[in-house]
Amino acid sequence: MTRRRIRARLRLSHLYTFACTRPEATEEGPHSIEGPGYSRLVHCNQPLMHKKKPFKYRSNYISTTKYNFFTFLPKALYEQFHRVANLYFLAAAIVSVTPLSPFSAVSMIAPLVFVVGLSMAKEALEDWRRFMQDIKVNSRKVKFHKGEGVFDYKSWKKLQVGDVVKVEKDQFFPAALLLLSSSYEDGICYVETMNLDGETNLKVKRALEVTLPLDEDASFKNFTGKIKLKTKFDMPDWWYLQPQNTDDYYDPRKPVLSGVTHLITALMLYGYLIPISLYVSIEVVKVLQATFINQDIQMYDEETGNPAQARTSNLNEELGQVDTILSDKTGTLTCNQMDFLKCSIAGTAYGMSSSEVELAAAQQMASDLEDQDVERSTDFRQKGKQQEIELETVVIPKDEMVHKSPIKGFSFEDSRVMEGNWLNEPNADVIMLFFRILAICQTAVPELNEETGNYTYESESPDEAAFLVAAREFGFEFCKRTQSSVFVRERYSASGQTIDREFKLLNMLEFTSKRKRMTVIVRDEDGQILVLCKGADSIIFDRLSKNGRLYEEDTTRHLNEYGEAGLRTLALAYKRLGESEYSAWNNEFQEAKTTIGADRDLMLENIAEMMEKDLILVGATAVEDKLQKGVPQCIDKLAQAGLKIWVLTGDKVETAINIGYACSLLRQGMKQICITEISSDAKEVVKENILLQITNASQMIKLERDPHAAFALIIDGKTLAYALGDDVKQQFLVLAVQCASVICCRVSPKQKALVTRLVKEGTGKTTLAIGDGANDVGMIKEADIGVGISGVEGMQAVMASDFSIAQFRFLERLLVVHGHWCYKRIAQMVCYFFYKNIAFGLTLFYFEAFAGFSGQSIYDDWYMLLFNVLLTSLPVISLGVFEQDVSSEVCLQFPAVYQQGPKNLFFDWYKILGWMGNGLYSSLIIFFLNIIIFYDQAFREEGQTASMPALGTTMFTCIIWALNCQIAFTMSHFTWIQHLFIWGSIATWYLFLFVYGRLSPSISGNAFQILVEALAPAPIYWLATLLVTIACNLPYLAHISYQRCFHPLDHHIIQEIKYYKKDVEDQRMWTRERSRARERTMIGFSARVDAKIRQLKGKLQRKQLSSEIHSPARSS
Structure with missing residues (x-):
């Protein structure tokens, strides 16, 4: 029996077994695409081959949309009714068509259709924007070989596997490419991968030797080739999907039929306590808030023409509750430009510019x-x-105090060394050597700009480009490079006469993060061999000879001053070599280079150490890392607002630290905690060592007594891999949140996402991730809020983000202004909805007690339908769209006001219960005061008492007046639109009563005009409305008056000063507000x-x- 069941299950498994869409491979034969392990065979320059199977691959079209034309309706409906609230209202709408409903079906179905329809329209609009963004990217043009050696333009989406494309300078790559040839003689290409891995340095890519001759368009006429791609991991041929177990059904007890029907009726009757209009109102408000963000001219970047864009409107209020910002560095904080600002040569400081x-x-x-x-x-x-x-x-x-330098990368100002004046300096020979080191000790490639006649430089680091520009302005222009020589055009005076000098390039010891220095060995025209070295000052100073320390003391003092000014520094040194000394060293160097084995790198390092010693100090450089416009001020304002800022970058540690200094995340005197992997032992030993470092650092912070002390945590990617382990990550997070700033270097895109998840889940607070490249996509998606920089580095980050801005500095206004406004508006909206629906819904419950719980409603069905849709919706929307407790200027001047969001001052349980209590009080006043007034009292001059329609209409009138007056008292900022919506809603109620009374009794249900004939002539109707409205709003007025006088919040005091233009009698409060204008910060x-x-x-x-x-x- 058991075996039969097993066989039956195996047969049934075919019902839910699916095959992978990959070519089949057998164990006996090779892979179906030529050979084992090869998953793809590409026929280069043969487009017809890729139009038939098995070589027909996916297109180059990209899509980030959520829906398409056919899936929108079913998928959007599923998304809407995936919400529990919408399911509840759907069930209520279905029940409303049965005799059990106390209302007409229209009063329940119409609001649901309106809410779901509006939400679907919003989804369609946002998806349409994503679709238009996809079209923009897919429609970009690139040159491709269409045959016969002719290249023509084709859109990215139409590219096929195997096409030969021609990418020109400063263009984006349309797909994954293999380099065949380039315009350089050696077939090299400098690639910037900033939007992929965060690296600022240019990567050198080399073409295959066999394809180097393909340097002309016509050479591709007869070119063909094959590319075999190996799979990195093997996919399974089959997988099994097991259906969920559905045996957990249960049979509930059946209650009495009358109890069930009464329960359903009660749920329908009290359904107004759950405000369906809340969802549609918030949807409308969020869309309008997003529109205001998109239209904010203060966040429009004139250089790129890109405005801010809210790609989704679901997270507006979370912008005002951010606790931690996790930022990429390259392209987000920096603009990849270094400015040569100062230098120290032969113990003399040069450069008058200031950072x-x-x-x-x-x-x-x-x-x-x-x-x-x-x-x-x-x-x-x-x-x-x-x-x-x-x-x-x-x-x-x-930028408001000083003019910008007209020369990119050069902000140096000192007439002593400009225009050849350095020849008059006492150490002119040392100065000339300094300039030559700048021009020769580098790896850049010069390119002549035909328009300006100047050279531009493609370098592996922005520092090198700044050094070369500085050397050119000093009169030493690097103009040509070959495999064996470097050419420098030297100008010694302002006359313009130049001398071209050739320096034979003998050896190059490249810069690495471990070495922290770079050295070139050259032979000048006189046959003298020179060793030219630049690197970190601590590294260079350790390698100086006794006679080479003449300028060490003065240079050290200058370096300290440059560091305090936030500048990046390098020291320059040199020495002369004899032929025999160089020949002996070069033999060892060449032998080490040809060595194959694990010891090769160690041998090269030791041989380099032999050469880089006994140096003579020449001087030092100071460059300012050019951040994006307004980045330091933005970080300063965000720090004053109480936000924590983490930098996650793929750059090396030194570069990240320098950027930290430049944007003031780090400063002189700040104690740096560097968590590093200091050994290459077993993983367990390394993990224990890292955990010990974290524990010691946490203990050091606890024992610190200096109130001005600030700590910065710096960690690299290898160490972070251990710190993110399950048994270490909590201790790492505890240490990180105690530090003023955190910088993670050499991190991979996956590590960025893991760090973001750790902060989000570990702190339980709102996190925001901001980046500009594809390597930031995981981090942006993992954070609660993702912000993409819509710069020049591609659109991957923008497509994955919730909000996009053109510059990092716009994040200040996005959070401190729009975030604060949106949070407070949504919080007040939701609290007001609690108040409004409790005040209205509980009157139905009170009447039930008078009606013997029969399910009878005191209000007309049309009143119920229009209550949330027309009579009270527009004032709430105006509150959520236009309310401003303080202006945008005050938000920026008092950034600490932003902390009202992260502290949740306007949507905590105290506020919610307070508003619910206010709603309970208003419901009691509205119902029982009307009952007392109209009970056994003459309603008309003829002595008639009030009928149920008259009492219900009077009670409803009191509700309209009380609720609209309440929202008027809640607002701090009025526009004509708000006045129109509030007082217009009250006027609409009377207009509706007038029109409704003139309809036929088959529609209105009354044989008389309720307003004109019954209510308007009765003075008691107007007196009851006035008395109930005052009684409902009096406690709230008393509360806010008491709070402003005795316990004012920050914005209350600012309102008194800013709006009423009067001095505050209580100077102590104003002094407090000035001191709390910004949060105390260490960064x-x-x-x-x-x-x-x-x-x-x-x-x-x-x-x-x-x-x-x-x-x-x-x-x-």
């Missing part, structure tokens, strides 16, 4: 000294009050400027103390 940190610190310092001088005068008090009223900011952006531009000011004040105090000591000595 952003120096300018801001000097300005703040001058402002503080000016305040101390003016503080004694009475005029200053009035001036200070005026500044308090206007809420002026202090720091002025750099950001302001924190860095504060540290610089403390340093300058310390120097000033020491100088004053020194002068006081010397003065008595002179007098004596």
